[in-house]
Amino acid sequence: EVQLVESGGGLVQPGGSLRLSCAASGFTFSDHWMNWVRQAPGKGPVWVSHIFGDGRTTNYADSVKGRFTISRDNAKNMLYLQMNSLRVEDTGVYYCVRDTRGPDFWGQGALVTVSS
């Protein structure tokens, strides 16, 4: 059974940092691109970043470029998102999403709240 379990969310002040983690199981992790997608309260999903299976290629949405860093550890079946210089508009549920012909399987999400 495919499972993606996010952790590391919480309340942080503007300008602060958080690191999200995603534990993957039930599939060959290194074979898949992985994505982070976020969803602000009451809004639609917005793609944040993705990383190729070997970890060598990454891409980011313009809104997070230079502030967020995606990474993975294929030996541990883990995906990460380091978020620095957080802004109020970064608030939302962050989903770890496997990619198979596009994003297919979504985790349950981790809530990130940026507020003073």
Place this chain on the structure above:
Amino acid sequence: DVVMTQSPLSLPVTLGQPASMSCRSSQSLVHSDGNTYLNWYQQRPGQSPRRLIYNVSNRDSGVPDRFSGSGSGTDFTLKISEVEAEDVGVYYCMQTTHLPPLTFGQGTRLEIK
């Protein structure tokens, strides 16, 4: 960036009746490899999104056959042949032909009349 526009934003449907929703892209979604990377997702209240359809018309495993996708180029449609109560939620289209970024539509909210 490719802009995805969905309509209608709200879709009230009677149980057992068909439903249809539209997704249009600001440019053709035909990739240089000949495929069209247009997906449909369902998000039930309080749940994570779930992919229903990939590459315009291919149903994901476990998706009921009352869901079907069609279209080409810039115009795409998701149809539900006979709406059931469990189909209530928001439906999103998303393209991965022109990336980055991957882009989503704003969603169509399906509700029961």
